[in-house]
Amino acid sequence: MMQKQRAKGQRESVFNNEVVSRFELYNSLFLTLPFYRVKDTGTLLPLFIKYCEDGVKNHETPAGIINAFFEKYTQNNSKKDIIDLLFRFIQYIERQVVLFDAVEDASFNKLNADEEHSALLVYLKKGVDNPALTEKIEKLIEDFSLRLVLTAHPTQFYPGSVLSIITDLTTAIKTNDISTINQLLQQLGKTPFFNKKSPTPVDEALSLAWYLENVFYFAAANIQSEIDKSLNDYNLESKKIIELGFWPGGDRDGNPNVHTDSTIQVSKMLRQILYRCYYRDFRNLKRRITFRGVEENIAKVQDTLYQQAFSPNIATEDISGCVIESLNKIKTTLNEDHDGLFSDLVSDLIRKMELYGSHFASLDIRQDSRVLRDVHTYCRQSKPLTTLYPENYEALNEQEKINAMIFKSAKVNYTEAPNALTEDTLQTIAEIKQIQQINGALACHRFIISNCQQASDILQLIELFLYNGWTEDELTIDFVPLFETVHDLADAASIMETLYSHPFYKKHLQKRGGKQHIMLGFSDSTKDGGYLMANWSIFNAKVALTTTADKHNIQLAFFDGRGGPPSRGGGKTHRFYASMGKEIANKNIQLTVQGQSISSQYGSIDSAEFNMEQLINAGISAGMKEKHNILLDPLHKNLLDEMATESFDAFVALRKHPLFLSYLEKFSPLTLLSKITISSRPVKRNSGEALKLEDLRAISFVTSWSQLKQNIPGFYGIGTALKSQLDLGNWDKVVKTYQESGYFKTIVDNCMMSMSKTDFAITAYFANDKTYGAFWTMLYNEFKLSKELLLKLSGHESLMENYPVEKRSISVREKIVLPLVLIQHYALEQLQHDLTEEEQQSLEKLAIRTVYGIVNAGRNLA
Known part of the structure; x- marks a missing residue:
């Protein structure tokens, strides 16, 4: 206990010295920012802050605080002058927040030096003389995965240009490079913090792709490298642990601005950005591998990567496997003829290509169940479906509807023009097949049904696929129910029981490896029932859903719609996962990362590696527990x-x-x-x-x-x-x-x-x-x-x-x-x-x- 207290005291001391003191030092540079009357602003702001603090203590009104300040410290007190200075205060403070972010991020490793790192390594060491423990670890690793899904929720206020400045500023602060810091703060002063018009879904995707390209591309591969090394040291087979997901361009629930063309553009954009990352790595690799025997494969890989990264005429199929094959040939030549020199660079690129394929991150599709029901209704009104369903289908109860479903592929002859939402749904279902063909099966393989309230919501969606270009054999889609409200969470297990018992769905799950993804929403359950009830409802739903899945021998992957704040599932996320008992499926940790939580937790390679590692540790630790949950x-x-x-x-x-x-x-x-x-x-x-x-x-x-x-x-x-x-x-x-x-x-x-x-x-x-x-x-x-x-x-x-x-x-x-x-x-x-x-x-x-x-x-x- 004393040791823990001492460690906390040391971290607090480091924070004060490394973060607070340096922030105060660099804060003085703001007086040189290229703002109108910036020195006046910088001089008046500390006085204004003091007025604000004292006014709040005395329970004064904001108008009283601000008017009193202006009467004492300024000469021109017209409404226009007051608003003008307040705008300048805001401009100044916005950049102070950026500076504090950068200073804190620069100190990240020092602040977290004493935190646990590889729980996997700890358990592997324990298993050296314990074959039973080693077998358990091997099985756990075989099943375990971490999927982080980036979402475009509207609380990511830093545009890409500002994020780049923060990254460079963080680097400069690490080395106390005052000249560079000053230049970057000058740049920050001139750089807009917001858009003049609302972004499109594709704009949002481009903004979030900044993190994929500059952070996750490196951080996920670094962690996978450490995992590979740990497993190899103990003669265990390597296993891909980390997966990335993506919602911008695919999430159309309540967003009328997402259309099929948005989805297609984003899938192409993700592929092209990824191949630019590969090409960037390959150029560094090529500068080192200048030996005989590899020329042909080097040229082949270079031409392929360049074409995929920069040519508008990209391949119409997933070619990552072919590139990996050529890289492996290069690696073999290096090992056999050149003492393995620089083979580690080739291995690193192979690892990244195995992680990201041609898709970078899986593009999830999401739509509300009420929209999907309307689409199903539209389809049933056309031939040949109109003759295959009873006329009173809508009036049937849940079980009668399920019994009436046909689950046959059909070429539907649509006679009436659909509304916009229906047309988008049908086009998207058809285009998913094309996205999979170009970027690989993992590029777009999950369809999430928001506001899922009954088994027929999932089964009717499957029928929509069968009516719109898909056959039963090629249905490479995971259908993911999203249970959000307190009421829906309570009904979740019985809904899944119906699905697991359904012959067609049971057969489909077997083709998908016996794995069911289920999404649980924190945001709406909290808005619906409050903080404690939302958390407790999700806990009980997970227990019940796990019991149901175990009964049917289904591997369950919970996908948590966790936001940034605790009221939306955020907070100490890894502790949440580590606290799961053995009665809750926890081998596949999946969660959304959204809003400013992306920049705060995954804004740099250091913080991204740390937070992903903590989540993996939580899953491994929970998986090794024998005790049940006392709750x-x-x-x-x-x-x-x-x-x-x-x-x-x-x-x-x-x-x-x-x-x-x-x-x-x-x-x-x-x-x-x-x-x-x-x-x-x-x-x-x-x-x-x-x-x-x-x-x-x-x-x-x-x-x-x-x-x-x-x-x-x-x-x-x-x-x-x-x-x-x-x-x-x-x-x-x-x-x-x-x-x-x-x-x-x-x-x-x-x-x-x-x-x-x-x-x-x-x-x-x-x-x-x-x-x-x-x-x-x-x-x-x-x-x-x-x-x-x-x-x-x-x-x-x-x-x-x-x-x-x-x-x-x-x-x-x-x-x-x-x-x-x-x-x-x-x-x-x-x-x-x-x-x-x-x-x-x-x-x-x-x-x-x-x-x-x-x-x-x-x-x-x-």
Whole structure:
């Protein structure tokens, strides 16, 4: 225990010296940025920050704080002058956030030097004299995989140009290269932080592809190399562990801007970027391999890679296997005739080609079940299908519908023109085959059904494939149900039981290696039922789904739709996976990585390697456990059932409060989010209709609360649940559960992280609002109760006491962006008054601009 405390103290000391001190040093360079009146801005900003801090302590309104500041420190106090200086403050602070990111990233290895690295190596060493253990490890490695799926959720505020600057800035900071740092900060000052118009899905794909090309291409291969070496040292066969997935261009759920041509363009773009990576590596390899005996294969590989990387006339098939074959011939010649000189460079390129093929990352297709049902209805109305289904098909119950399905390939004669969504679905189904032919079978092999509520949602989709260019034998597709709401999670196991028992689906799964992918959504389940109920519902669904899969001898791969913040499944992700008991399938870790979590966790090769390694460690460690999860014991399960229900009831009561949505609309930038030009996706489904909570996207919902610095989705209801157990005399049981269950402890730790980014002092003046004062007080009381009882439960004196470095990082970041939060509240309050059109536009822009810096600084807030 003392050793752990000492290590935490050392990490905190390193953080203060390496990050905070260096940030303060380099921060002085901002006074030379190429901004209008930058010295005035830099001089006034520290004074403004002090005014903000003191004003918040005294519970003053943002308007009062800002007006008092301008009266004391500036001469021109017209509305235009005030807004002008506030814009300059925002511009300055945005770049301070970038600098802090870069300084923190530059210190990443030093801050994480004491963390665990290869759990695989640890277990391999243990298995040297234990054949049974070695056999278990070998079996685990054979089945294990990690799939990271990059998604284009609209909270990645750094465009590619800024990401490149951050990368270069991080490198310069590592060596304290002041001249380069100063130049890069100058460049940063001139570089726009946002687009003038919303990106298309292809634009989003290009932005995310920056990470594939500059980070994952190297990081995943480096980890695979270490795994290969570890396994080889113990005479075990190598196994591909890491897989990459991709959603931009394929995810059309509620996004009317994604079309078939987007999907095709993205698949071609991924291939071309990948071959440019291969060609870049090959040029370095060719500079070293200048020996006789390899000339023909060198020339052949060079010509092939060049054509694929730069020619518009790329091959119409996956040629990665042919290139690997030529590279292996080069490697053989090097080993046999040249003492193996530089064969490691060839091996590295072969490894990358085996990892990424011709596709780089698998492009997932996603669509809502309601859309897919409409498409099935459209198809049934055409010949020959119209004669094969009963006329009253829609009126049949679930089992009758399943019994009526035909599962035969058919050439459908469509007589009526389909609507846009139907046409896109049918075209996409047809084009997936072409994408697989060009980029390989792994290029596009998963179709995710959002809002999946019944077995027929999956089975009807299979029929759509059979009606649109596919035969049963060539159906190289994994059909992935996505269970999102609390209700759907509860029904998930029975839905899968129906599927596993269905003759056609059973046969299809056998062809797919007996492996079923199931996606579970954190975002919508949290919006639906609150933080604790969402986590508990997913846990119970995983247990039930694993039991059902085991019964049918199905290998289960859970795909977790995890966002950045704890309220969307984020937080200490690897601890979540490490805490799984043997009753939950955990051999295939799959999760979405989205928003600013991509840049914060996978923004550099160092951080990407570390976080992927941590996830692999979690899976290996969980796979080696023999103990069952204590949350399945009647005592602990009943306790969590009760707490989840109490929390759920409190959260639902909050959602049903008549002021709930109007509070968000008035005090947060919710209604302005649709004007932020960062995403091709609308803020809500049914974008042409009035705002309803059920249509609001979870990401917009969570972002709005985080902008308020209240983070309600990340904790609300947990205080009520803990208080109920305390009043019932069950506190000792709750403490015992916390101490013995890694899963419950992870839930609590992530909740405390969310609360660490919460500051009700900023909005304390809401308490005096005639309409919303009592509502704000209700929220604040739940926060105070949750904080008090979580600290009592954990035995800590402050939130995130166990994570001093992360706690300190949050503290510094929150201090940097405090002025942005107050400027946002000021702008939103001013927008309530009668304004000219010009004044309204200026204030809206002011509020919108604050969102960028607040989210970027939070790193996993939205």
